[in-house]
Amino acid sequence: MSDFPHDSTGSDDGTRRGRAPEASGPETDPGLGEQLRAEIDAAIDRDVPGRIADLVRQSAARASLWRRRARFALAVPVALALFAAGWGSQAWLGEEGPAASPSSRAAMIFSEDTSAGPLEPASGAAAFAIGAPPDLDQEGFRLRAVSQSQAHHGVLNRLDYRGPDGEEIRVLIHDRGDGISWPPEQADLDGNPIVFWREGPLTIGVTGTAPAARLERIAESIHRQLDEPVGEALLAESPAAEETIVHDLAVLPESQN
Amino acid sequence: MRADWFHTELVFNLPRLRRFAFSLCGDKARADDILQGAVEKALARRGQLVRRKRIRGWLMQIVYREFIDETRRQSRYVAMPEGNVIPLVRPVPARQETISECRSALEAMRCLPEDQRAALSLIAIEGLGYDEAARILKINSGTLRSRLARARQFLREATEASAEGATIQPRKTR
Numbered sequence: 001m002s003d004f005p006h007d008s009t010g011s012d013d014g015t016r017r018g019r020a021p022e023a024s025g026p027e028t029d030p031g032l033g034e035q036l037r038a039e040i041d042a043a044i045d046r047d048v049p050g051r052i053a054d055l056v057r058q059s060a061a062r063a064s065l066w067r068r069r070a071r072f073a074l075a076v077p078v079a080l081a082l083f084a085a086g087w088g089s090q091a092w093l094g095e096e097g098p099a100a101s102p103s104s105r106a107a108m109i110f111s112e113d114t115s116a117g118p119l120e121p122a123s124g125a126a127a128f129a130i131g132a133p134p135d136l137d138q139e140g141f142r143l144r145a146v147s148q149s150q151a152h153h154g155v156l157n158r159l160d161y162r163g164p165d166g167e168e169i170r171v172l173i174h175d176r177g178d179g180i181s182w183p184p185e186q187a188d189l190d191g192n193p194i195v196f197w198r199e200g201p202l203t204i205g206v207t208g209t210a211p212a213a214r215l216e217r218i219a220e221s222i223h224r225q226l227d228e229p230v231g232e233a234l235l236a237e238s239p240a241a242e243e244t245i246v247h248d249l250a251v252l253p254e255s256q257n
Numbered sequence: 258m259r260a261d262w263f264h265t266e267l268v269f270n271l272p273r274l275r276r277f278a279f280s281l282c283g284d285k286a287r288a289d290d291i292l293q294g295a296v297e298k299a300l301a302r303r304g305q306l307v308r309r310k311r312i313r314g315w316l317m318q319i320v321y322r323e324f325i326d327e328t329r330r331q332s333r334y335v336a337m338p339e340g341n342v343i344p345l346v347r348p349v350p351a352r353q354e355t356i357s358e359c360r361s362a363l364e365a366m367r368c369l370p371e372d373q374r375a376a377l378s379l380i381a382i383e384g385l386g387y388d389e390a391a392r393i394l395k396i397n398s399g400t401l402r403s404r405l406a407r408a409r410q411f412l413r414e415a416t417e418a419s420a421e422g423a424t425i426q427p428r429k430t431r
Contacts, residue, residue, distance in 0.1 A: 033381035
């Protein structure tokens, strides 16, 4: 079955009504696309209206409810538990969410918890080690360093990449998530643009000196690499969390770097 | 709680879909209405989607169809005799501006026919490949390239005309 319900191609109006010169490709005029994109982003605020996000969230909650009902055959207790969890997560979202600007939300999620002390290998962080970092070769960036530190309410992984011209980007992955996804948002973090979003249990940010449009493309690439179940490609059980080998890179807790 | 892939993908693509809707209609409130209608349809038709990798194109096709349907609905309401009906949606603003009044590429883009605007948006703004964009618009790749070339040519003329203070009439929708 086709994913495109009306997959038939239409008539070639270029042939019938006097052929215009064919476009040679999207890459021939990248400046135009960037300009239009920037003008559109300036014309609309980046936040998707709450009514639309709520529509998806409610549908996801219903789907989750039915999945769990079918799985456990505990209709009433599960429904009550999920509604309770829903209320809890709404309250949690309220901490950072609607009232806070995207920039302050990003700062809250991706800042280190300096009061927490060094990351203990035996702590809950052991369950959050990077199995396969995003491959950004196609975007022209190579992984240079990986580090972990304690963040507020979780562990923060930082993956530093370098581009061919020496430009650097950082991918931030936070393990604090409750399964409620967010669409990508643009904000500022430490003076640089950041694109961040949530997928299931992970909150992911891409920041650096590159323009926001390029960060968005990198975010899309990372998103494509997250396969079902969400985050499994990125996360793996850590044997000891003291030292995990990622390709040829030693991943050490921040305190040991 | 682990979100299922459909909702995760839908949420991730919302900003892109919204930008696409805005590039088609040029009005923020209308773009949000189109997006909401498209999201409702996507949630209702979820069963039609077989392959996860196709979801972006599938969603953008729904947005495009929603834009077409909404434009038709609006033109119907606008055509009704005055006083007989209260329009349920805002009327489409008349495009009387000339290219010389287009102060930006975006304003020039609004003067394009909707089929060329859609082609330009998918390829130049969203960076999609020709095959995927052609599937979304339900045309073949040659038609897409043709529309894209016309759109780019028009924008080039618009830029030049704007610089010279000349006047060019907006393109007529075929």
